[in-house]
Amino acid sequence: MPQFYEDVTVGNVETYGEYAVSREEVLRFAEQYDPQWFHVDPERAEHESPYGGVIASGWHTAAMTMRMLVDGHLAEAATVGAKGVDDLRWRVPVRPGDTLRIENEVLEKVPERPERGLIRARTRTFNQDDEEVFSMIGNVMYLRRDPDPVAADDESDDQE
């Protein structure tokens, strides 16, 4: 059974992953979407970067985090996408050879509409040394199992 808006509990914390970060994937993602030298040029990064070697694009870290969220949770959830993300932070560089995992905490439920509601959740990504490398607060639209006619019908800031 998919997880609907009614099934989500504020305060619930779950952990998902892992995701092994390969050098080949770090370079491939960055070459396509973020070809800055400290992501795509191992030689120069080793000698000139403050990070001492190539690091993953921050958008790659976000994408790997999303994959863990989908596999661990969203594939079973009755969502129709997300409105956006707040307070996205890259805290520690992600490097080839790292192994990532995530922790997801439900912060708030917003009734929003008769047929669906918004779940605000904080996702934190950790590496194999338990360093928090990334975090964000997502705003995901969940369908209701049973429409709620009294939920506010707020059309603002909406993909549809």
Added chain:
Amino acid sequence: MPQFYEDVTVGNVETYGEYAVSREEVLRFAEQYDPQWFHVDPERAEHESPYGGVIASGWHTAAMTMRMLVDGHLAEAATVGAKGVDDLRWRVPVRPGDTLRIENEVLEKVPERPERGLIRARTRTFNQDDEEVFSMIGNVMYLRRDPDPVAADDESDDQE
């Protein structure tokens, strides 16, 4: 000459792009990083999705936006990465066949450290119909051409 912190002007607006969104790339990105059915299953998306067909993963839209930022601007800038992003919003679905462009506006300069400063900039992504599909406020670390010994030395919330 690379663009340093001192070279950035608050209020400056520039436009970059374009980026042609192919169906093959939409499916490939989503299969790897965001395999939710409304991104990877064209048949089901056409019949069941509120969007009437597959739409790009929001993280793919962010990644394509980043590529336009790098090609248009960041490749020439003396940056060492970003701390994070605020107010990231997916406003209108991005679909196969769309052509994207971006508008980047410098909002604020924060002195932060003797050797570098933070540039806050709003990036907005538009499709071929001039709909704003995506927006975010980035916090990017720019090196200074000349170190400023009086700049606050704020080590908080930092990748290094």
